[in-house]
Amino acid sequence: MGIRPTRMVALSAACMLALAACSSDSGGGETAGGDASEGAMTEFAAGSTMATLSEQGSITIGTKFDQPLFGLVGPDGVPVGFDVEIATLIAGKLGIAPEDIEWTETVSGNREPFIQDGRVDIVVATYTINDDRKQVVDFAGPYYEAGQSLLVAKDDESIGGPDDLAGKKVCSVDGSTPAGNIAENYPDTELVTFAAYTDCLDPLRNGQIDAVTTDNVILAGYVAESPDDFKVVGDPFTAEPYGIGLMKGDDEFRTWINDTLEESFADGSWTAAWEATAGTVLPTPEPPAVDRY
């Protein structure tokens, strides 16, 4: 007897949830991708990853949740940024709407295992293509080429590039590619590592460290936030081609993503995605050449 009112409450709660979901859907659908409706069912070869994903109507994508301009989660729990736009574009070509994408946070250390275990279908997470990683996963792209650079205090004239770093304290993230590069190629530098790049900023303001190093696009985000405190010095001294990670050996899927990327370079949707995100603080670059290894 006592169950009835509870059921009513549950039912009305479910209704409210459904309503809420509807309203947020219509809001999200307008902004992102746009291709979802128009990508309606190109024919995919039976048994291919594309056919499977497009049939199930959803995709799990790994991205960064803490990278301004590329993949940053806001208060609503949905990541935004250039990586997210690129991923949405690819999902759209599979006929998957933005709201059917399941975003999974991948950090630098877990991208390979997540792909290998099939916990994510693709990874779009400022993921530098390199030969070590190619042994365990495959990469489509690149869809952007970044490079490692240096962030210093606005009034610091002593550092103009990586060769001025001997004896200086340089901050980066524990286990990241830029930290590895400094340790390997500039051994006279004192490397200081934190869990996140944002942790390096206050010590730089306080003078406890001399420079912060990571990809130029990330540093540009920090300069945009506090132009009076920081500046980026010198030209990028590495090439970091960002690729889309996927299961090793799925060449069909890789070729298809490469085709999709080239299409987006040609039809302007790549440029539109850039200008809506990272392009707000950075100049719009030329799309890189896709590497079909």
Next chain:
Amino acid sequence: MESVLESMPEYLAGFRMTLYLTVMSGVLSLLLGTFLAACRVSPLKSLRTVATVIVEVGRNTPLTLVFVFFVFILPALGIIFPLGTIPAVIALTVYTSAFVCEAVRSGINSVGIGQAEAARAIGLGSVNTLWLIVLPQALRSVVPPLISVLIALAKNTSVASGFAVIELTATGRGLARDYPADVIWMLLGVAAFYLLITVPAGAMAGWVERKVVFSR
């Protein structure tokens, strides 16, 4: 697997740092914790209050926040330490000494009240009563919990990896980056080095316990 052996120099450097943090903060926490325990049972109300506040704050704050306080908040208030091991040792010591204090205090409470009364009766003051009569008995009875606290400390040093200290865990993350095909092996290697500290510590606890045991 070979890549684990190949990275032995990196592992050893990380291991040395973890060991340094453990030993340094371990010794300091034992001293500070015992001192705090002495304050908490002292006849002076002000000493008791100060010690209680320090212990409750240290014991009830997550270690990561203690680190954030010493690495980010104090510098923002103008108190700037060099980054790296110094704030890490301070944070670990503040945190661990709270647990040491409570273990030692429970030992002090386990010593019969008659012992302190007898010490008073032969004319010892409160400092001497504690130092000569009560503490020697109390410390013997709290060896097992103290070793547990120190084992926890050895593992807690991994929090420092997020705060400008390159110890075992940070080394492991760097190695996982350099050998993407062997991430699992690299992390198992890190775990093995932690065991190298904690398992002997447990064995030592048993040995010390047998040495100092006494019957009441």
